[in-house]
Amino acid sequence: MSSTATETALQSVPALLARNATRYPSATAYREKEFGIWQHWTWAEVAEEVRAMAMGFLALGMARGDYVAIIGRNRPALYWSMVAAQSVGAIPVPLYQDAAAEEMAYVLDHCGARFVVCGDQEQVDKVLEVQETVKCIEEIMYLDKRGMRKYDHTHMNWLMDVQAEGRAGHQRFEAELDKRLAELNLDSTCVMLYTSGTTGKPKGVVLSNRNIIETSKASAEFDRLSPTDEILAYLPMAWVGDFIFAIGQAYWVGFCVNCPESDQTMMTDLREIGPTYFFAPPRIFETMLTQVMIRMEDAGRLKKRLFDNYMEHARKVGPAILDGKPVSAADRAKYALGNLLVFGPLKNTLGLSRVRVAYTAGEAIGPEIFDFFRSLGINLKQLYGQTEASVFITQQPDGEVRSDTVGVPSPGVEVRIAESGEVYYRSPGVFVEYYKNAESTASTKDAEGWVATGDAGFFEEGTGHLRIIDRAKDVGKMADGSLFAPKYVENKLKFYPNILEAVVFGAGRDRCVAFINIDLTAVGNWAERNNIAYSSYQELAGHPKVLEMIQNHVEETNASIAEDKMLSGCQVHRFLVLHKELDADDGELTRTRKVRRRIIEEKFADLIDALYSGKDEIYTETEVTYEDGRKGKIKATLELRDAKVHKVAQKLAAE
């Protein structure tokens, strides 16, 4: 840091951009693959682009405090539009691009967005549809020109035209822009992000420059991030993590943000970029592992043996080597050979060979998946965070990484556990308020700044690491008073590659039952290898052999749950394999793919009743929503199965 004078001036994201443009003018700030080539922009160029865009926004009449919705996949120009909006004193509100029009309508109406920046025609169409009911939207901008020629452009602009207008009119707008930039301080709003919310309507979380900058600073120091780091920005822009990684930390540290060519090329782009700092939800790591395993099943005998042999060794010593613990010279030598023959090439194929720090969060990650990546020598760690905390609550320091904890409180964060077991935190990253929702703000954040996470957890004795059990409101009691923690069971089930999603019911009942979603990739591959023919997801999900396999998984899970005295009552007595994949379009999952328990409970009430009534099969009809918003019905007859449960440990009964 050059001097304290500049430090105090760094009170906003645009100010960080200005600093980077002078400090690292020719360093690459953004890359995007377009037309098959990685296009790149230096910090100095980005500063110019953002400035021109901001002046274009002024030309369109963007005022202080206006809300600007941004809808699209991760592209540099869309990130710039957020910073440009901040520059003129407006507030960017990134939205989930795959949200249906009605979901968008709620958010756009709630924040009163005057401007909307869309990625492409698809998003513009949705906004136009929304505009019929939401009257606040005045101007639409879009980035991808394709198919847009015929639209009425009276209140619509190509983003690049807006930018060009800003450039052309710079003499008119420069003074005004500089005035507005100077007004920004740590307390001005940096961004507003809508939480997907597993229950109820989304809430607009207002995060100030202080929240974002302080958090970025602390977390960047924690992992010693440097300007030479590289990330791949591929997670939804509406998600707080993406904002922190691709804007907060990127602008604070000055590292390079790479944007993939399209959604489908993410894995190829990952390999080409080889990020050094990587973030992915457990689902991505699961998919990677599943793919590796599927491909190894199809590999030649020699390769398969090499892989199995060295992976076994890696599982044994890999994590220890990564943590810098003592490992014998012979083991080290074998690991090095394995690295040469197996791990190195594998990491390269996955695009993870340069990763220095990788994080997973959002959901619990299966211990096998976690250990697999760590044994390859990838520094995969867990963190625990929330939108309301500007991400970071706890994270794992290097050398203290395990799959069953979420680490120690992040720098600057205080964490305490309430009587009820709920986790509370307080930090500089704590959000300002829920927009237009003082009631929720008050019930979440108390006067002293402590925020309720809604999760139940405890600090592990000895290590001081936090362990999360479940959502506090999901943790309930069974009829006999024993603890019911559905997520705990679901996670155990989901650790099987064949199980994509599981939902466990049992609150207030005498026993637990479960819905299972099979993983089409894993089960489909298994079916292919075992000569099992199927023509649809539904048929595969109902195949007797698949049911048998799932039954084995459930029974194994029961055995492992039975070992835990506190939770042994949560064993799954009966289950069924759902005929459709749980989907965010049908409201069953959130956009970040978390299970919406209440909605599923209502929607499939007939199935739950059947499971408890002891029937062997049930006929059901389910409404589904297609991608374009049309609705249809799936009909199926599902088989209900019993699973073997283990004796509940005696100790609990004695208590």
Next chain:
Amino acid sequence: MLDTQPEGYTTADGRKIGGVVMEMKNITLRFGGVVAIKDISFDVREGEIRAIIGPNGAGKSSMLNVISGFYHPQEGEVWYKGARRPRMRPYQVARQGIARTFQNIALFEGMSVLDNIMTGRLNHMKSGFFSQALWWGPAAKEEAENREKVEKVIDFLEIQHIRKTPVRRLPYGLKKRVELARALAAEPSILLLDEPMAGMNVEEKEDMSRFVLDVNDEFGTTIVLIEHDMGVVMDLSDRVVVMDYGKKIGDGTPDEVRSNEEVIKAYLGVSHD
């Protein structure tokens, strides 16, 4: 109606349709004793989407093959850009700016998507065999320029994720899209599509329709397409020629054609005797 607008007109959705760019005059095509096309005349205007429809064996593909120079009609004339076209070989027709796709996909199965589309640029490459083989001097620059055009097409048709995939490994719907990409890479002024939606599911058809419309809109390419799916044709095209047993039985806007007695008969399968 159209003859009264020789200089073209603007469609309801704001697209500019120009004057006649190609005219088929009294075309008759025979294979031995079989008359595939019998005295057919119609024209194609610049910038329009012109469909040729008809039941199986009506002579639609033969008509397309006449346009692209695969077949040579025994009688009749093809007029292109105001001049009578002499007897030409397909490659000469292609050089005039007419590109096509095939009913049965005709791609190089073993080559990657990218390479397949690059072949569509052949008519735009001038360097000789040796300089291309040695990748020497202007050849390298030329390839880079052509690659750029190809990449724009890849971006346009959203097939970035299969750029390096051998065509053999692709599902049918994507192969169709790659074929369209190759035809587009030639930057044609007239694009001939032979049953672009055949064998596709509803979603793939929707995608393909959108691409056809976007191509027409974005590049102003004139499109002549043959299609079975009536719904698709009526939605996409500006004007439709209806053929049955080698004869033209209708010609006009989708609405006109839809209410044409003879067309209804042909599609309801009234016996011909």
